[in-house]
Amino acid sequence: MKDWRYWLAEQRGTLLAFGIFIVMFTIYTSNHPAGFTANVVQTASNKGVLLAFVAMAQTLVVITAGIDLSVGMIFTLTNCLASWLVIGTGIETAFGVVAVLGTGLLCGAINGAIVIYGRLQPIVATIATGAVYFGIALLLRPFPGGSVNEDLADALTGRLFGVVPASLVVLLAVVLLVWVPFSRSVLGRAAYAAGSSEMAAYMSGVPIRRGKFAAYALGGLLAAIGGLFLTFFTYTGDAAYASGNAYTLFSIAAVVLGGVSLFGGKGSAIGAIFGALAFRTIGDLLFVFDFDPLWQPLFQGVILLIAVSLGAFALFRVRNRLEWFL
């Protein structure tokens, strides 16, 4: 197979997500009362970026054929922590940011340690650690409140040169600094290999445990970046159970839309980002078409249901019925 065709086959999911996003965003902006303006793009990107970070976090774990049902809670926890720490002078703020990101990394590492070295099932283990993280968040913020360094917050949620949303630039920087190095490193390849076939990867001497551990830990870090951004947008910390759960759920939807295989070993965080942006845009379509906001949860649920059902088309290619049970 020629190089470009191989590349195309590998990136099909990502390109599809990109396509869906472009179509949805075009429909969205062309029906928006304000049209395609810098303001509309900025608001949309600020909302989309939050989910994009959480979806990236989920992608890293899903690639290893695991799942992290605590991403939403890490997101909530770091949001509450940031509303205490990211404040004051430049040095204090910088220290706060580092502390928040470190907390996220630690949460992810705890998940990874329990799942990989404790050999527990990711679903149950991360639901349980999610409860712990939510408990800590509630301890930090029994009631919504707190504040954040508003200069930094405004800078990161505003626009660069009056046109480009700063949040998109940060997203790009995170992709370049976290995702690209990881996916090209030995650990990243190990994470993919572990998700594709753990046994084969082990037999070929791939460091699967370290790879999976790195994926979980970096997942925590990315969720923390999301939590930090939530604080920048809202200026407050809020330990809301429903919102944490919703982000976990939406991150899975975004990952599926982004062409990342839930069975592991396939897909990329770039796809998940476009999946997240597309999912957000679809959710917001209801507003530009003047639907009652009450319908939004149902609408998003149905999109998720359809997205996960699309994978069933692979069944038509199955020749031997025994392949159902893989």
Next chain:
Amino acid sequence: MSETTIGGIAGRMPKFIRRADPAVLTAFACIVLLLFVGSLYSRSFLSPEYLLQQLKVASFLGVIATGMMLVILLGQIDLSVPWSVAVGAMMASAMAAFGPVGVALAIPFGIFCGVLIGIVNGIGVAYLRIPSMIITLATNAVAQGLMVVYTGGFSPQDSATRAMRYLATGFAIPGVPNAVIIWALIGAAMVFVLTRTGFGRAVYGIGNRERAAYLSGIDTRRVVMIAFAVSGGLSAFGGVLLAGYASKAAQSMGDAYLLPSIAAVVLGGTSILGGRGSYLGTVAGVILITLLQSILSVMQMPEAGRQIIYGVVIVAMLLLYGRAPASR
């Protein structure tokens, strides 16, 4: 399993202990430990009234965990519990508003709605081969969306029927709460199904190796679908009972039952990978979780501390005896 010969109690006991799952024994040991710790805090902790009250609270979780166990035995999981519970409660209460016929049909209708959710889950898992954790999250989201549209985002005004309240809080036999009797009946039925019917055998078989079960002539897809339908129905029934207990349905009433129901099943020694586990273990797990919750509330632990202790205890117990075998 060989059939047990009828003999003296003394003759059977050692064999009974020898055959018992260490996980179930650990769970019962933990229950004794919790009772001991609780009695240090408050004298009334060991009084029959208090224990019976705990058993009544446990029976709601018990009904829901029964369905969860069936699904976990298959090696799947049902994450649609929160809104199956809420749908059962809300739909039963809503039906009650439609005159005498509605009142009569309230409980069956609530359960029926839960079964519908379960069937969607079952079709997704069994026929479309979607990972159960994903499809059940999706149906949970859809159920939530439907209820938000139905209620307008607020807790519904309809209240539970007399029959629902009677089932949850009444006493058909003096001294024994009805909820406990219901749990006992459902538990007995589950034990019968799991150990004495072909369906139960098929459930264990599929949990161990679905391919092998399929090749030995079991319609595995039908079994999986029925199991999910039963799980949805039992979750909804749990919701109906809870609505009867609180005398009305509430938006997020099911959220507090997802982790406990999974934890109860897994702490009771049922393998999360499927194919292994006994109902006795689930009973132990349900009582264990309920006692833990009650001790935390006796200690007047705030919600935050409860969540933390809860998660830590579950992870710790799973690390004790719920680990997957080393792959190499």
